[in-house]
Amino acid sequence: xxxxxxxxxxxxxxxxxxxxxxxxxxxxxxxxxxxxxxxxxxxxxxxxxxxxxxxxxxxxxxxxxxxxxxxxxxxxxxxxxxxxxxxxxxxxxxxxxxxxxxxxxxxxxxxxxxxxxxxxxxxxxxxxxxxxxxxxxxxxxxxxxxxxxxxxxxxxxxxxxxxxxxxxxxxxxxxxxxxxxxxxxxxxxxxxxxxxxxxxxxxxxxxxxxxxxxxxxxxxxxxxxxxxxxxxxxxxxxxxxxxx
Amino acid sequence: xxxxxxxxxxxxxxxxxxxxxxxxxxxxxxxxxxxxxxxxxxxxxxxxxxxxxxxxxxxxxxxxxxxxxxxxxxxxxxxxxxxxxxxxxxxxxxxxxxxxxxxxxxxxxxxxxxxxxxxxxxxxxxxxxxxxxxxxxxxxxxxxxxxxxxxxxxxxxxxxxxxxxxxxxxxxxxxxxxxxxxxxxxxxxxxxxxxxxxxxxxxxxxxxxxxxxxxxxxxxxxxxxxxxxxxxxxxxxxxxxxxxxxxxxxxxxxxxxxxxxxxxxxxxxxxxxxxxxxxxxxxxxxxxxxxxxxxxxxxxxxxxxxxxxxxxxxxxxxxxxxxxxxxxxxxxxxxxxxxxxxxxxxxxxxxxxxxxxxxxxxxxxxxxxxxxxxxxxxxxxxxxxxxxxxxxxxxxxxxxxxxxx
Numbered sequence: 105x106x107x108x109x110x111x112x113x114x115x116x117x118x119x120x121x122x123x124x125x126x127x128x129x130x131x132x133x134x135x136x137x138x139x140x141x142x143x144x145x146x147x148x149x150x151x152x153x154x155x156x157x158x159x160x161x162x163x164x165x166x167x168x169x170x171x172x173x174x175x176x177x178x179x180x181x182x183x184x185x186x187x188x189x190x191x192x193x194x195x196x197x198x199x200x201x202x203x204x205x206x207x208x209x210x211x212x213x214x215x216x217x218x219x220x221x222x223x224x225x226x227x228x229x230x231x232x233x234x235x236x237x238x239x240x241x242x243x244x245x246x247x248x249x250x251x252x253x254x255x256x257x258x259x260x261x262x263x264x265x266x267x268x269x270x271x272x273x274x275x276x277x278x279x280x281x282x283x284x285x286x287x288x289x290x291x292x293x294x295x296x297x298x299x300x301x302x303x304x305x306x307x308x309x310x311x312x313x314x315x316x317x318x319x320x321x322x323x324x325x326x327x328x329x330x331x332x333x334x335x336x337x338x339x340x341x342x343x344x345x346x347x348x
Numbered sequence: 349x350x351x352x353x354x355x356x357x358x359x360x361x362x363x364x365x366x367x368x369x370x371x372x373x374x375x376x377x378x379x380x381x382x383x384x385x386x387x388x389x390x391x392x393x394x395x396x397x398x399x400x401x402x403x404x405x406x407x408x409x410x411x412x413x414x415x416x417x418x419x420x421x422x423x424x425x426x427x428x429x430x431x432x433x434x435x436x437x438x439x440x441x442x443x444x445x446x447x448x449x450x451x452x453x454x455x456x457x458x459x460x461x462x463x464x465x466x467x468x469x470x471x472x473x474x475x476x477x478x479x480x481x482x483x484x485x486x487x488x489x490x491x492x493x494x495x496x497x498x499x500x501x502x503x504x505x506x507x508x509x510x511x512x513x514x515x516x517x518x519x520x521x522x523x524x525x526x527x528x529x530x531x532x533x534x535x536x537x538x539x540x541x542x543x544x545x546x547x548x549x550x551x552x553x554x555x556x557x558x559x560x561x562x563x564x565x566x567x568x569x570x571x572x573x574x575x576x577x578x579x580x581x582x583x584x585x586x587x588x589x590x591x592x593x594x595x596x597x598x599x600x601x602x603x604x605x606x607x608x609x610x611x612x613x614x615x616x617x618x619x620x621x622x623x624x625x626x627x628x629x630x631x632x633x634x635x636x637x638x639x640x641x642x643x644x645x646x647x648x649x650x651x652x653x654x655x656x657x658x659x660x661x662x663x664x665x666x667x668x669x670x671x672x673x674x675x676x677x678x679x680x681x682x683x684x685x686x687x688x689x690x691x692x693x694x695x696x697x698x699x700x701x702x703x704x705x706x707x708x709x710x711x712x713x714x715x716x717x718x719x720x721x722x723x724x725x726x727x728x729x730x731x732x733x734x735x736x737x738x739x740x741x742x743x744x745x746x747x748x749x750x751x752x753x
Contacts, residue, residue, distance in 0.1 A: 111527075114354075114357065114358075114361075115624075118350060118353050118354045118357050119350065121353050121357070122349055122350045125349060125353070125688050126349075126685070128684070128688070129681050129684035129685040129687075129688055130681050130684075132679070132681075132684045133679055133680055133681040136679035137679065140675060187676075188675055188676075191675070191676055195678070195679075195680060248654075249657065249661055252657065252658045252661045252662060253661050253662055255658075255662070256658070256661065256662025256663070257662075259662070260662075306661070307661065307662050307663075
């Protein structure tokens with residue numbers, strides 16, 4: 105009996121068509137990834153302008169009373185920026201140059217905001233608590249837990265300002281902060297109002313260590329709708345989760 | 349995806365070769381045919397099966413019907429006796445030994461030029477045998493022809509889902525027929541030239557999937573198998589998940605074990621489509637389903653684990669509120685790949701429905717199929733692989749236990 109002959113030309117035609125479908129799938133994914141990066145960049149541009157505006161306002165502080173200070177720094181867009189960068193790291197890749205560049209810009213914006221807010225707080229005597237959070241994206245399960253705790257804290261204390269930094273991000277400003285606060289390699293590490301705490305800290309421990317958190321506790325009144333322009337210290341950032 | 353594209357290309361290339369026989373068909377000659385009906389505890393269904401065979405539009409003196417009781421413990425034999433005096437019907441009773449032993453008993457007693465099997469949970473269309481025999485008449489090189497199997501009166505969602513699956517299988521079977529790559533000659537009315545058994549030997553137990561083994565044996569020896577799309581056979585399908593699970597466990601287990609037995613065929617140029625396409629694509633399909641399911645299950649478990657960790661650490665009241673944002677919509681390559689794959693499957697189902705003359709191309713049953721099979725299939729695939737590793741066979745008779753078991 106004769107076996108059915110293999111139709112090689114058809115096999116190659118189908119192979120070519122299948123590859124084309126793969127390319128379409130891959131290209132579509134890349135297209136949406138690029139859209140994401142464009143969106144992140146536009147958010148960062150906006151925040152950058154907001155920060156510049158805040159700094160300008162601060163320079164004019166001598167001519168204004170504290171109650172008149174208004175800033176769009178850490179505006180509502182920044183609230184979700186950290187989540188979006190974390191998501192992009194997970195889905196586009198934490199080695200992607202665009203993602204790394206966005207993350208560096210975001211970290212710089214955080215540092216600028218931190219410095220500005222500290223100055224405004226000192227000048228106007230506001231009650232604020234600042235948390236600097238250093239995490240590691242590789243092989244740090246406690247960093248994931250610490251991210252949850254800080255996100256939970258922020259939910260409980262909306263006026264708590266949390267700034268998160270990837271310990272291993274190649275950015276001189278972060279290296280300087282690590283050096284200034286003497287942040288150890290044992291991560292996660294948090295710096296609260298200038299004091300360094302290494303290793304995982306539970307929500308209860310943080311609350312106990314910093315009773316001043318009670319002074320910025322969320323009131324039980326209903327939340328106002330999101331404003332694009334808010335009073336200083338009314339906004340906080342989401343906490344990036346380590347991506348391992 | 350490659351497999352589905354291959355089928356689609358074949359369909360567009362050969363769609364004009366899909367023969368639709370006229371309602372009343374006349375053959376040049378009417379060879380003798382024996383149809384064997386192996387039964388184990390089929391008292392409730394076998395009478396209708398035999399009646400449908402008796403109603404076949406085929407010369408009565410050319411058709412022999414062999415009813416074989418495989419040691420049933422119910423009243424199957426009493427049902428047989430009602431038909432024993434009808435011309436052309438012969439009844440046999442034997443100790444339980446499995447379906448292949450019933451078919452071999454029938455082969456021993458058959459002197460017909462053609463031999464076929466009909467599962468006792470199936471009914472034949474009156475024109476089905478003529479249409480099958482016409483396929484042999486048109487191409488004398490064909491050694492076996494398989495019919496189109498349609499789900500009989502689906503009564504629940506599960507059976508409706510199977511209906512779509514069987515319709516899609518008709519399209520796939522026809523395409524494999526064009527390609528010379530059919531690897532199963534299913535129980536419901538596959539017809540063989542007697543020469544097949546004379547030359548290649550009788551049925552084998554073949555891990556309770558003798559219909560797969562005989563097809564692979566035929567392919568090994570270059571015996572052509574074709575598909576007749578309008579030779580309809582209506583079959584009862586499992587009405588519950590456990591029964592479907594048992595049936596599919598047997599099928600997949602049989603496929604794996606038969607592939608192991610016939611591994612010498614794989615990627616051997618002389619065996620053509622079966623070697624390069626049918627068997628490899630079957631293996632890849634199993635692996636792909638298990639991989640996708642494992643990935644999905646891992647993601648779901650991770651998500652739940654993370655949420656529980658979050659709740660343990662910060663309490664429910666301090667959980668980060670979920671807000672929908674298109675930014676977080678998953679657009680990984682695998683998503684678009686899945687969409688294309690589902691579109692190809694969807695197309696296959698619609699073509700299958702057209703091939704059985706369904707009026708509406710779209711039906712809710714397609715959705716039932718996609719949901720039920722996406723969830724349930726990985727379980728029988730996993731179990732079949734496990735059973736294949738430890739060589740634990742699934743029983744044909746287990747599928748024929750009373751409904752309350």
